[in-house]
Amino acid sequence: MTKYDVIVVGLGAVGGAATYHLAKSGAKVLGIDRFSPPHKQGSSHGDTRITRAAIGEGVEYSELALRSHTLWRDMEALTGETLFRRNGCLTISGADAVVMHDVDAFFVNVDTAAKRFAIPTRTFEDAAAIKTRYPQFAVQPGDKAILDEDAGVLYVERCITATLELATQAGAQLLRDTQVLQIEPSGSGVAVATGDNQRFTADRVLIAAGAWLPQFVAAELSRHFTVTRQVLYWFEIKSNPERFRPENCPVFIWQLPRRNGVESSIYGFPLEGDAGNGLKVTHEESGPATDPDQVDRNVDPVTETARTYRTYIEPFLPDLGPRAVRTATCLYTRVDRSRFVIDHDPRSERVLFASPCSGHGFKHSAALGEALAEQLTLGQSQHVDLTPFRLERLKEYLRA
Numbered sequence: 446m447t448k449y450d451v452i453v454v455g456l457g458a459v460g461g462a463a464t465y466h467l468a469k470s471g472a473k474v475l476g477i478d479r480f481s482p483p484h485k486q487g488s489s490h491g492d493t494r495i496t497r498a499a500i501g502e503g504v505e506y507s508e509l510a511l512r513s514h515t516l517w518r519d520m521e522a523l524t525g526e527t528l529f530r531r532n533g534c535l536t537i538s539g540a541d542a543v544v545m546h547d548v549d550a551f552f553v554n555v556d557t558a559a560k561r562f563a564i565p566t567r568t569f570e571d572a573a574a575i576k577t578r579y580p581q582f583a584v585q586p587g588d589k590a591i592l593d594e595d596a597g598v599l600y601v602e603r604c605i606t607a608t609l610e611l612a613t614q615a616g617a618q619l620l621r622d623t624q625v626l627q628i629e630p631s632g633s634g635v636a637v638a639t640g641d642n643q644r645f646t647a648d649r650v651l652i653a654a655g656a657w658l659p660q661f662v663a664a665e666l667s668r669h670f671t672v673t674r675q676v677l678y679w680f681e682i683k684s685n686p687e688r689f690r691p692e693n694c695p696v697f698i699w700q701l702p703r704r705n706g707v708e709s710s711i712y713g714f715p716l717e718g719d720a721g722n723g724l725k726v727t728h729e730e731s732g733p734a735t736d737p738d739q740v741d742r743n744v745d746p747v748t749e750t751a752r753t754y755r756t757y758i759e760p761f762l763p764d765l766g767p768r769a770v771r772t773a774t775c776l777y778t779r780v781d782r783s784r785f786v787i788d789h790d791p792r793s794e795r796v797l798f799a800s801p802c803s804g805h806g807f808k809h810s811a812a813l814g815e816a817l818a819e820q821l822t823l824g825q826s827q828h829v830d831l832t833p834f835r836l837e838r839l840k841e842y843l844r845a
């Protein structure tokens with residue numbers, strides 16, 4: 446039986462990138478996925494993802510985003526595909542809105558990260574200044590905004606396809622539509638058993654199974670993860686479609702005014718192609734927890750689409766109409782404070798796991814894949830620091 450240097454479980458955003466960088470470094474690598482990425486069952490589909498460099502979730506994420514931007518551009522050069530459109534990210538915040546992705550002071554963090562990493566930004570001090578430049582946003586008195594210019598759109602399925610193609614070209618072996626059932630570390634290696642009765646061995650295993658990752662880690666760890674169903678909407682544009690063209694509309698994150706003491710936010714993208722495609726804009730659901738194998742993929746037109754339009758879209762984006770041209774469901778894998786968790790499994794140094802979901806992981810996946818490959822082959826990441834995402838740091842956050 447062939448023994449691999451590394452087996453990667455999950456070929457989505459992070460696992461795919463790690464597989465590519467492992468193969469590029471000369472490691473003998475096998476990547477296994479239970480579906481055929483890019484697919485619609487996990488967390489990496491729906492056309493687009495926001496990328497930004499001045500990261501509100503914490504300044505420790507900025508170097509990951511900046512490195513990823515370089516890597517996306519490298520992959521564009523190698524594949525001839527457009528993966529990243531840099532047209533800025535506007536973060537709008539009301540006077541009383543501070544929390545986003547479970548992070549206090551999100552807006553302040555954007556400014557701090559921009560200054561620390563010399564990221565070009567433009568600030569809009571009041572609602573009038575925002576409205577003059579971006580009339581599509583019905584901002585309120587007290588709103589302010591910051592435009593991160595080193596930001597924009599990532600084409601999520603294209604990124605995954607490009608990564609897996611490059612991984613194959615670099616010599617990785619990929620096994621699609623094959624479910625990993627068991628990962629058994631021992632003193633001499635790790636055995637991986639699949640649903641079709643195959644058995645593989647490797648020196649090390651990386652678990653990058655997204656919403657299914659909690660099934661593979663010890664109970665003391667899995668209890669920190671919650672998987673939630675999210676809905677993506679493309680709402681009809683009923684007036685002024687030019688306002689949403691990429692040259693007039695950056696990606697946007699909007700911390701809405703607090704209602705009944707509750708914080709909420711929406712995020713959206715510029716128009717892709719014809720105005721009839723609608724505008725992708727949505728809000729985040731905080732629960733309930735769901736089983737990734739039992740997700741309701743139907744979107745209810747009344748309790749979901751109509752309610753979302755009334756509550757989150759109509760008051761803020763009056764050019765959009767109530768009809769959803771398209772909807773999709775997707776999974777968040779949440780850990781407290783939306784932290785990434787990247788560490789060895791407490792049961793074995795040979796098993797590394799990486800969970801970057803929490804709603805903001807895609808933009809960082811290229812650099813995470815590279816760093817994980819370095820950690821697995823060299824013992825330490827070289828380009829970016831993964832220590833802020835170790836388990837001991839999560840425990841600090843949980844105590845805080």
Ligand SMILES: Cc1cc2nc3c(=O)[nH]c(=O)nc-3n(C[C@H](O)[C@H](O)[C@H](O)COP(=O)(O)OP(=O)(O)OC[C@H]3O[C@@H](n4cnc5c(N)ncnc54)[C@H](O)[C@@H]3O)c2cc1C
Binds near residue numbers: 455457477776802809
């Ligand atoms: C609605 C939504 C909006 C988002 N918006 C943004 C955004 O704007 N910007 C941003 O940066 N991030 C965003 N994110 C987060 C980002 O998309 C995720 O962090 C990222 O895609 C997660 O990548 P992953 O590799 O962990 O998971 P995935 O890409 O889902 O990959 C996990 C893979 O593991 C495979 N797998 C699972 N179990 C097994 C098994 N037993 N055997 C073999 N294979 C297995 C799955 O099939 C899957 O392919 C968003 C997420 C969602 C859901």
